[in-house]
Amino acid sequence: MNIQEYIESGILEEYALGVLSEVERAEVERIARQHPEVDRELQNVVRALDAYAEAHAVTPPADLRERVLQGWQQAIRETTPAATPPANGTSTTPPPMMASAAAPAAGATPDGAVVRQLPAQESNGGRTRWLIAASVALLMLSALGNFMLYNRLKETEANLEVAQTEQSRYAATQKAALNERDQQLRVLRNEAFRAVELKGTPKAPQALARVYYNPQTKAVYVDVRNLPAPPAGKQYQLWALDNGKPVDAGVLAAATTAGDSIQQMKDIASAQAFAMTVEDEGGVASPTLSTMTVIGNL
């Protein structure tokens, strides 16, 4: 072959301009490998067009750098290796591919068109897919978040209700207790009431209780300081002694016995002394003198 004619045929320019088909391109490369002159001329032509391209250089706006690099990174992240276009033969040489899609007349290979289209579609499609995936993920996260917040709200409401119930119950209890204390306080502060110290008998020397007796209203209150716990099935019973005769003044509640509160007993018309005995639960008609624990005179 005539090398000079080949060089002057214009095919090297076409190669550099990227208008050759894949087959023609491979042929040029083959000949260039065999003939240093052709190779040298080919490189010259390529470099000439590179220089022409470079002469058109325009520095992109500064903010474009960040956007493009980020967009690139996002695009390659979302593209799994499987979706990556395979490194096939046609993509090794971009220029001939450009001839294919737009210029079918110029001996284009359909393969070239496919390979060339892929990245653009992949990038656009990938971006859309990514956006959809991100939207769905955000929506699901949001729904999950709402669901959790709703549950927490319900839980909080339930807790609040319990707390309010407890609070009102506590308030009621406290109010009742306060009323009782107020009443007890009135008793204690009332001048009409006479306090009677009931001291322990030899049977229970440490025992101590106090009776408040209002001779006018006949009201009797008992306030235990210290009493031995009664045996099971037994209760303390208060007696008023009127002219040596015991009169039932009622049994002591467990709380009273323990000293937790002052208890109002049965009204007593007249008394000179008070005493307590241990009796069967519910009380008895006449005291068991052997179980007398405390006694005191007015």
Next chain:
Amino acid sequence: MLPVSVPTPESAALETEVLLVQRLRDRDEGAMTIFYDKYSAALYGVILRIVKKEEIAEDVLQEAMVKIWHSFPSYDADKGRLFTWVMNVCRNLAIDKIRSRQYRVGSRTQPIEESAALRQAAEPAFRPEHIGLQEMTRQLNPEQRQIVDLLYFGGFTQSEVAEELSLPLGTVKTRARAAIKVLSKLIR
């Protein structure tokens, strides 16, 4: 591989390019930042020259970066410089873009002087022997320039150019060849 006309800067540039190629081959993502800094002005300028709208040029540049990354294993350094390869990727994507947007033939052949890209100042590129656009266009006559631009930026084949300009194919080839000869003389 290349005839080295200006030994020191040229070989230095080649060395940087070899390192960059190696990093890209190793799938080193950080290399793309270097790649951007090194080539974005040249690539963006050509893309802008083809698509003529800045927002489209940005999209194309990003698509090109993705494509370059994914098809990098197919880049063969023995067949040509990285610059040539990536420039072709960008050119092809940009030409696809204007075709997919159904640019009419008429709009593609509008006078080059009207393009927005031309009015922008060309920035100094990375090659020490870089020759400005003004000087290049002074050296090319309008007919040569029209043909080179249609071929290089328009994605036309020589036959299509012949048809477009109502010229014999032989004339188109002669002019294209003459134009490229002028350009290659400029960079020697």
